[in-house]
Amino acid sequence: MAREAGDLPFSGALRPHRGGLAGGEEYDGDHFADTTFGDADAGGCRFTECAFPSVTLDGGTLRKSRFSDVWLRDVRLVPADLAETGWLDATFPNCAAAGAQVSGSSLRRVVFHGCKLDSVNVRTAVLTDVAFEGCLLRDVDFGEARLVRTRFPGSRLTGAGFTGAVLEEADLRGADLSIAAGYDSLRGAVIDGVQLATIAPLLAKHMGIDVRDTGRRANRRSRTAP
Numbered sequence: 001m002a003r004e005a006g007d008l009p010f011s012g013a014l015r016p017h018r019g020g021l022a023g024g025e026e027y028d029g030d031h032f033a034d035t036t037f038g039d040a041d042a043g044g045c046r047f048t049e050c051a052f053p054s055v056t057l058d059g060g061t062l063r064k065s066r067f068s069d070v071w072l073r074d075v076r077l078v079p080a081d082l083a084e085t086g087w088l089d090a091t092f093p094n095c096a097a098a099g100a101q102v103s104g105s106s107l108r109r110v111v112f113h114g115c116k117l118d119s120v121n122v123r124t125a126v127l128t129d130v131a132f133e134g135c136l137l138r139d140v141d142f143g144e145a146r147l148v149r150t151r152f153p154g155s156r157l158t159g160a161g162f163t164g165a166v167l168e169e170a171d172l173r174g175a176d177l178s179i180a181a182g183y184d185s186l187r188g189a190v191i192d193g194v195q196l197a198t199i200a201p202l203l204a205k206h207m208g209i210d211v212r213d214t215g216r217r218a219n220r221r222s223r224t225a226p
Helices: 193-206 216-224
Strands: 026-028 035-038 046-048 051-053 055-058 066-073 086-093 096-098 106-113 116-118 126-128 131-133 136-138 146-148 156-161 166-168 176-181
Touching: none
Parallel strands: 026 046, 035 055, 046 066, 051 066, 066 086, 086 106, 096 116, 106 126, 106 131, 116 136, 126 146, 136 156, 146 166, 156 176
Antiparallel strands: none
């Protein structure tokens, strides 16, 4: 994973970006660095082989924009409208998002590494070959989203919602799971034995299974009975 913009395979083509963002523009090889875009109205843009180190999007919209071969390090989205955006071959090292809207978006071959996502709306999005590595996902809503070969190694999911989601070979192993809703949507996910033991009581409750401990005496009698 590239630590600096200079480590990127397209670093030689990067050029410093000057000015703000405008809707419907094409940005190819732009280097957005150490800047804040406040209330930007930049929907429908296309970003190709761009780098975004230490950039903050404070409000505003990039709705329906397309991102291909982009690198976003230490980016802050607080909040931002990224609904119906498209992401292909994107990397997010050490980013943070709070209240961001990513609903209806398409993410393919995207890596989030060491990120903090708080109350992010990912409803109806399609995530294919996406990885959340060592991330904190708090109250993230995956409702009605489609997660295909999506992985969460070393991540912590707190209050995540999966209501109506479709999981296809989604790998939850190695994640700390705390799911608020949508247990029935975990069909198609891969989990480990420790995770199963942790969520089993909640799964039973969701399915209406009444789990009752018969007590030590009853157990002792059943073991000694002929």
